[in-house]
Amino acid sequence: MARGAVSVLTWIGAVGAARLGCTDRWGGTSRPPYDELNLGGHVGDRLDDVEENRRRLAGATGLPADRLLVASQVHGIEVAVVERPWSSLEEAPDADAMVTSVAGLALVVLVADCAPVLLASADPLVVGVAHAGRRGMAAGVVPATLRAMRDLGAEPASLVAHVGPAICGRCYEVPAALQDEVALREPLARSTTRSGTPALDLRAGVVAQLRVAGVASIEVDAACTFEAAQLFSHRRDGVTGRFAGVAWIPEPALT
């Protein structure tokens, strides 16, 4: 779905009643170098702007701002099973993935080159998000998220996965030793830059892990953060903002 005047979500997917979405960098109030829709609270941007931007994202999901849940991402494999909103920043769990079967909670992952992995099952209704960067992907944050969703009754075969924009395998140059280290854990993440140097393809690694786990329905957004001006890229810009992947189960309409 294209972004309308009222939505900062540039992409929305439906899996039964569950919803998945992604933002880009436009439609917010942050000033350069965080312009415009920076959703990251830890990157040096004015917190008033981040709060307003998060309100806009919440509005796009149809949920109140306090239902927009952003964990403290630490490049690990911890999965938070979320059952209710938290009331203060201090209560936000240290986790790079979240899952829920509760309606009315918007699970958010923030990225600027790392891959946002969005997951949903229609029956039972379960959603999950994972922040899969180099470290998290290699350590297995995606399989860990799938296990947590299975614990909530959603088998991998019944899941739909959407892998959002990330730095591509032609742009993400890394030292050869680092490439070897990651490829030891996930061989299909090995890639080569346009100039022939060692690289990593985070999304190829994620897709391989989803397939091995039995997820049949996998959709990949091919956009590269490093190449696309409408996306934040930490590798390209250094000090910059974060865009979001989000998954939620809308609250049943009150009739």
Ligand SMILES: [Zn+2]
């Ligand atoms: Zn690229």
